[in-house]
Amino acid sequence: MGSATILTLRALLALSLIGSLWVQLLVLPALWGDLATVPIGLRVTVIMILALWLVCLQVVALCIWRLVSMAAADAVFSAGAFRFVDAVIGAIAVAAILTGVLATLMAPGPAAPGVVGIVYGAALATGGVALVVVVMRSLLRKAIEMRSELDEVV
Template sequence: MGKATILTLRIIIVLAVLGSLLVQTVIVPLLWYDLEGEALWGRIAFVTIAVLGVATMQVFAICVWQLLTRVSRGSVFSVSTFRYVDVIIGSIATAAVLTFALAVLLAPGDVAPGVVGLICGAALVLGGMALLVVVMKALLRQAIERDNEARTLRSELDEVI
């Protein structure tokens, strides 16, 4: 991966995290205020889903940043990389569950059924993305195993020579 690509991704991550902090510090309190006429349990549930949803994106961003650091150092093909990939899978899966919970929260209200359906579709897409990262993790595992095999063969060949 080129340096320009890594730099561009890092700029995007910084902007996304700054935007998420704005959401957490400004938008969420305004959301709480806007839901003043709703039942307390609904307000708490809705705001909790929003805060946790933003947190999943922040966790995702930190892990991607760490992976980009490993890519730039040439150390991505390491078993320790899996912990970041596992956290990414968990954060996307959590976002999927939170999105579905939002749909369930909105379903009995005045929200159009089509909107609830769209939110359910978004939850499904997020779940699919988590599964896609699981597949990518399997590919990474295979690449690491092949890299280790190649190193072993090189080492044995060096001994023979």
């Protein structure tokens, strides 16, 4: 992987982390105030879902940062990479579930059915991303096996 690619990816990851922290510190408290007329239980649940979703994003960004560092050091084809890939899969799966729960909470309320459908669609798409990463994990496993075989031959 080229140094320009690594630098660009790290910059984007840093921006996503800074942006998510900004949302956690400034936007979620403002949203809490905007939801003043919503029953307290629902209000807490919505804010917690959004905060946990942001934590999932942060976990993914940090794990990708670590995987990029491993790739830059030519160490990504090792068993140590699996813990970061597994954490990415888990965080994306949790985000998909949280998105589905949010859509379910929106369904009986004043939200337009189309908006609820879009949020359910986002939950399905997010779950699909988790499955894509599962496939990529299996490709990583195969690449590690092939590299080990090649090392034995050489």
